Amino acid sequence: MPRTDTVGHPHAAGSARPGRGPALRRYVRRRVRMSVDAIERLVGGLGTSILALAAGLLLLVVALACLVGVGLAMIPSSAKAVRSAANRERARLSRSEHDLPPPPAVPAGLRGVLRDPWVRREAAFVAAHGTVGFGLGVIGLSLPISAVQNLLFPLYYWVLPPEAGGPGFVNWRIDGLPDALVVALMGIGWLAATVALGPALARLQALPGRRLLAPPRDVDMSLRIAELTATRAAALDAHAVELRRIERSLHDGAQNRLVAVTVLLGAARRAMVRDPARAVEILDRAHTSAELALAELRTVVRSILPPVLDDRGLAAALDGLAAGCGVPCTVQVDVPGRCAVSVEATAYFVVAEALTNVARHSGAATAAVAVHRSADRLHVSVVDDGRGGADEGSGSGIGGIRRRVEAHDGRFTLTSPPGGPTTLLVELPCGL
Structure with a gap:
């Protein structure tokens, strides 16, 4: 039978175009998720920067008091305040990045405090994070706030006097809806700046903590x-x-x-x-x-090792698990390309065991599985609306999930308050 070549066929170009749509939607979802995550991190970083600023001001007051000889006795207590502010930043960064374990307790006595390398690094941290981190947090939050204000301005401009101008840097006269729509167009620019600059601002804000609060x-x-x-x-x-x-x-x-x-x-x-x-x-x-x-x-x-995992990938394998689950389950997978076989197998068995627990023990009406990749980490979540109260020690297989995840150098988190919902979160390293 003669071979039919589709190159140059009028339908060939059209058949290639539909693939661009899903890829574009995945890109947009990924950028939106990154922007929302960046805003969340900037908010948390702004909170810890305020604590660092307060601790830095306390150090400055103690240093000035030392010049007149009355501040030496305050150094150990101020070092504890600095340690507290630094530990809050360690806890924040550990939730979204690599673990930053807290150091030992602040040494007792003036000499021990002055010789402790942790205290010196934390003093440098509160100085950097309390100034630069605070500024980056304010800038990062002003971008989405300005975008919302400008985008919504056509809805409320009429309650303001025309000479009052608009939000932010809009200080010209607003005479009607056309001027208000111009302000709204500026809001689109602020929104684009939020999407483009938010992740970079969040990374810069976290940089002092990653460099100075990490252990030697x-x-x-x-x-x-x-x-x-x-x-x-x-x-x-x-x-x-x-x-x-x-x-x-x-x-x-x-x-x-x-x-x-x-x-x-x-x-x-x-x-x-x-x-x-x-x-x-x-x-x-x-x-x-x-x-x-x-x-x-x-x-x-x-x-x-399920053959479908090797043949069709993680998304198809998880769809098969959801189809066989006794509870109605939705699956959302956003993983460009393929991960290592061991990573996909671990994610598959985590979801399989979790859905088995949902069907047997939770009494849930619905469940949802979400998998996405962020840089070098694969994130898996399984959420159900059941009765909650899941206990790792009750023999429900949760301990096996934890061991499997930790064996892959990943993170496992289970939240299951009485009354539900139950949320299982797993984070696996998957390379770049």
């Missing part, structure tokens, strides 16, 4: 070694648990079926001479048991 290299290395030792032990435990699960599945399922096939075949062989009709019936039962054993083996193989 030797301390960081020892903490990392301890963390890797713990995750290695968790990986070995998870591997042992998985082997026991596979062994139990084979022993309780396929092995019993194969034993039944063997017994039935022996009975059929003995009945061939005495009662051929009975032998045919026994062979039919053996055939059924063999088919069940094959089905059990396929189930075990799929539980090791």
